[in-house]
Structures are given as C-alpha cells and as structure tokens.
C-alpha cells in the first residue's frame with residue numbers, strides 16, 4: 059500500500075460516501091457542544107422535525123458564557139442565563155450527556171474532552187468552536203464547525219468535507235530552558251503568518267514536538283487555527299497512551315485500542331503537500347505586541363515599526379495594530395507595563411500550566427498596579443490544583459482564584475478588560491476588543507504571565523529568580 | 524437554504540486585512556439564541572464612537588454606503604472564531620457577496636450555508652476593484668454564479684473559481700442535511716461495519 063500520512067489514514071477510515079465532484083461525507087466519532095453555537099442548531103432540528111441520530115456521540119458543557127465567581131449564586135445576566143438554560147433543556151430533550159454548571163466535570167469543552175478520555179487517537183472530532191483543533195494533540199482529526207454544521211452532525215452524525223491539503227511543520231532539536239509549547243506555537247504563527255495555514259491540515263513533527271507532554275501538545279494544536287489552518291495534529295505515541303490510560307471514557311479493552319492506534323502515525327515516505335522545517339534552538343520566549351497572534355516578537359526584542367515592513371498592506375496592519383495597542387513601535391518588550399494578567403483558557407489552563415505559573419509566583423507578590431486572575435480550565439483541574447496547594451500559592455501572591463470557564467479569554471461573562479487596559483494573557487487571541495472593548499491583549503506562556511504579574515511589566519523568564 | 528444565482532449591488536471597500544469574527548460580531552451579541560436580527564450589531568465596535576454615537580469615519584456609516592450588498596476587503600477575511608453569527612450578521616445587514624484575496628476556511632464555508640457568495644480573487648484584482656470603487660460614485664458590481672463572473676458597469680470583468688459542489692448547492696439552495704440523508708443507508712452501513720450501535 060502507498061505510504062499515507064496520519065491525516066490521510068483518519069480521513070480514509072471515516073468515509074461514508076465519496077463521489078467525484080462532491081464533498082465527501084465523513085463519519086463523526088465525537089461531537090462537542092457548548093451553549094453559544096448550539097441553540098440555533100437544535101432549533102433547526104425541531105423546525106425540520108428531525109432527531110439526533112447518535113446522541114451518545116455528543117457531549118455538552120456550558121463554558122463560554124458562565125460566571126467564574128460563586129456558582130451557588132444565580133446568574134446575573136438574564137440573556138446569558140437564557141442561553142445556558144436553553145442548552146440544558148436541549149440536552150434533556152434530545153438525550154445528550156450534559157456537564158452542567160455544578161457538575162464536578164464541567165469545564166472548557168476542549169479541556170474536559172481529553173480529561174475524561176472522550177478524545178482518542180484516530181477519531182474525527184468536531185465542535186462549534188474553532189479551537190477544536192486542540193484535540194488533534196491525540197492524533198485525532200479535530201476541527202471547528204459552524205452552527206449549520208452542528209445541526210448537520212446532530213441530524214446525521216456525519217459532515218460534508220472537501221479534502222484539505224496537508225502541511226508538515228517540523229521542529230527539530232530541543233527547546234531551550236524557559237521556552238514552552240506556547241512560545242513554540244506563537245513563534246511558528248509569527249513565521250508562517252495568520253493565514254499561512256489556510257486550506258491546510260497541519261501535522262507537527264520533529265524531535266521538539268515528540269518531547270512535549272500531552273498538555274503542551276494540546277497548547278500547540280489549540281493555536282493551529284490562529285495560523286489559519288483548520289486542524290493541527292500530532293501522531294499518537296507512548297506519551298499519548300500514558301495520558302489516556304485509566305481515564306473514564308477510554309475503550310474498555312485499552313490494550314487492543316493502543317494496538318489499533320499504533321497503526322496511525324504517518325508512514326515512512328508519505329508525502330505532505332508542503333513541509334516546513336524549524337529549529338527549536340531558534341525559539342525564545344514570545345510576546346505578541348499587535349492585534350493578531352502573528353504579530354509577535356521575542357521577549358528580548360523590540361516592538362517593530364510600520365517602516366520595518368515592505369508590503370503596504372502589512373504596513374497598514376502594523377500601524378493600525380500599534381495605534382490600537384497604544385504602542386509607538388521601537389520600545390523594548392520588557393518595558394511594556396501591565397494592568398491585568400489572565401491565566402486561563404483552553405490554550406493554557408490545564409494542570410501543568412497552573413503548576414508552571416505557580417512555580418514562578420511562589421513567594422512573590424503581584425505588583426501593586428496589576429490585577430491578576432487564574433481561571434482553571436475545568437472543575438477537575440481546579441480540584442487537582444487545590445489538592446496540590448497551587449490555589450494557596452496563587453492567593454498568597456495576590457492572584458484571584460476562580461471557577462472553571464472561558465472567562466476573560468473572550469470576555470462574554472463579566473470578566474473583561476476596560477478600555478485601554480493592558481493585559482498579559484495565556485489565551486489564544488489578541489484581536490481588538492477580544493478581552494473587552496478597547497482592551498489590549500498580549501499573548502504569552504503561563505510562566506511569562508505569572509512573572510509579568512509580579513514585575514508589573516514583561517520580563518524574560520530565562521532571567522527569573 | 525437560500526439560493527444564489529446572480530446579484531447586482533452597491534459595493535463598499537473596506538481597506539482592512541485580517542478582519543476577524545470578533546470585529547464582525549462582538550461576543551456580547553452571541554448570547555442570543557435566535558438566528559436572525561444580528562445585522563444591527565455588525566462591526567459594532569468600529570461603527571460606534573466612545574459615546575455610542577455612530578462613527579462617521581467607519582466605512583459602512585458613510586452616506587454613500589446606504590444599501591450596500593457587496594463587500595470588498597483585504598486578505599484573510601473572517602479569521603478567528605467559528606461563530607456562524609458572523610455570516611448571519613453580514614447577511615442580515617444585507618450583504619450577498621464578499622470579495623477578498625483570501626478567507627478563513629470556516630468563515631468561507633459558513634457563507635455558503637447562508638446563501639452568501641464569498642469570492643476569492645488575486646491581490647492584484649482586489650487592488651483594481653479598490654481603485655475603481657474609489658474612482659466611481661455609486662459603484663456597483665454584479666456577481667453571476669451561473670457563469671462564475673464578477674463585473675462592474677465600467678468594463679471590469681473577471682471570472683472566479685468556486686468548488687463545483689458548493690456552487691451547485693448554492694445555485695439550487697439545497698439543504699445539506701437533506702442531501703446527506705439521501706445517503707442514509709450508507710451511514711447505516713458505515714455504522715454496522717464499525718460496530719456502532721444505536722444509542
């Protein structure tokens with residue numbers, strides 16, 4: 059047989075119907091649902107008199123819109139409450155497993171899927187959320203879909219897809235101390251730009267990728283969408299199987315499943331449509347300075363100026379970004395002063411992320427002029443962090459310790475920036491207004507965010523003591 | 524699904540790259556559970572001044588932009604979230620055609636599901652349209668999906684490419700779910716051969 063990539067194997071394994079000149083019908087193994095992009099899909103089903111084909115292959119949770127403060131209090135925002143209630147009622151009506159607000163397993167949809175063992179190698183996983191690419195860390199094909207497609211999956215358990223091209227991003231060598239998966243992926247986006255991956259499905263390969271833990275692999279795959287690619291994946295290996303072993307919803311015969319999963323990695327000699335190579339040693343801790351994740355620099359560099367670019371559209375984008383961010387261009391990144399710090403989101407709110415931030419914060423105090431918060435990715439992460447005493451470290455240092463949810467990653471709930479406030483955030487998007495109208499977001503790793511909270515400005519984590 | 528065959532309408536040029544879905548429809552409007560009525564919130568943060576009054580400089584607030592239905596923008600339009608609220612808002616506002624050198628994949632796909640035609644053209648052709656829109660008052664464009672051509676009233680005409688299947692569905696307003704369910708026996712066969720039982 060012709061050598062195939064991981065992507066091709068998963069695609070081939072899921073073809074329900076393929077016909078020349080048409081989109082392919084693919085079977086969906088796992089469908090994740092949250093409150094913001096599902097109401098209109100369930101409504102569509104009802105209007106058409108359709109049912110959910112395989113309710114057991116869908117799980118739901120409320121994450122985007124929920125408060126991260128005391129859960130025993132009623133939700134103050136009536137419109138948010140209606141959306142959350144609507145999800146609950148829809149799940150009840152259609153028989154879907156729902157991790158509701160007070161469920162110990164509630165959390166950000168991309169954190170709980172892997173944590174509960176729903177996410178497995180070789181699957182096709184979809185969700186009405188672009189960061190579904192996160193699940194590709196397990197060697198799954200996972201991507202975001204629109205609400206019309208959510209309805210399509212509910213009704214048919216399949217999706218219509220056009221075959222994407224494949225892009226290999228290979229990172230050779232080892233990351234230097236202080237450089238994390240977040241820095242790696244921000245660096246890659248900076249290199250290939252925010253639309254460099256458009257039309258592609260990415261597979262990350264190379265020594266630096268293989269060395270990453272599962273949480274770190276999830277950080278990398280999570281941000282694939284920020285390079286324009288719909289999906290990012292990493293071949294499953296021993297690290298993957300060890301992470302999954304013993305989790306609640308993994309296959310009963312785990313060893314048999316592992317034997318199947320071992321067939322998935324890209325074959326020797328398989329061809330990608332495009333391959334790019336990078337050296338891990340070139341990567342320093344990263345900080346975004348603009349209004350998309352590709353506008354990023356090394357922490358020891360300076361904010362660029364429009365004149366540093368040759369393309370007129372780039373010059374305009376950079377000038378607009380600097381204006382929005384309240385930067386001149388030319389300042390040292392480490393001179394940028396902060397008002398807020400947010401440690402959270404499906405990019406960086408898993409247990410390892412919180413450990414990394416706590417290690418930095420331990421024994422220090424958050425700067426007087428900084429308001430810092432930590433929002434765990436899920437109820438389970440929160441509980442584990444509390445068992446390890448991380449919450450105490452954060453609280454003693456002056457961080458706010460919250461309930462799980464998306465929180466200030468997109469600021470749909472009351473956690474948001476005020477106009478002009480500048481925030482170091484471990485999330486994935488620094489778009490204008492993303493964390494609140496007029497708010498200024500700099501994306502960084504958890505350790506860099508914690509250090510920035512304490513110093514009051516960005517610091518090079520490699521110099522942290 | 525709504526069909527699209529041909530459309531002629533007033534064009535607005537937005538000289539911006541990487542227009543993201545957070546700009547197209549900010550999150551505070553994603554709490555609604557309806558599919559309609561998003562048009563009034565389109566580009567909310569750009570369209571308002573600090574005090575909530577309309578921003579006169581914003582492209583869509585200019586007097587000549589009343590009644591626009593063709594949007595021309597720079598590369599990577601619709602990047603960011605998968606929220607279908609973005610195409611819903613554009614469609615509800617009155618847009619039927621969006622032209623850019625490139626689109627984010629999910630957004631591009633979502634347009635077709637909502638009866639809107641996204642057209643990818645080279646940077647050069649988009650540049651050309653920008654200068655024509657600046658030169659001619661009341662600049663109108665016609666997008667014809669039957670012949671896959673885009674033209675204006677001043678001699679500009681180009682062909683564009685669109686995936687044959689998507690074109691077919693959009694021309695005929697076909698409902699994806701209905702189409703897929705025509706293959707329901709194949710879904711059942713797939714499930715049977717993969718040991719997937721009803722649940």
Ligand code: SF4
Nearest residue numbers: 189403404464467468
């Ligand atoms: S944490 Fe942020 S990026 Fe992740 S699902 Fe929530 S809103 Fe989306």
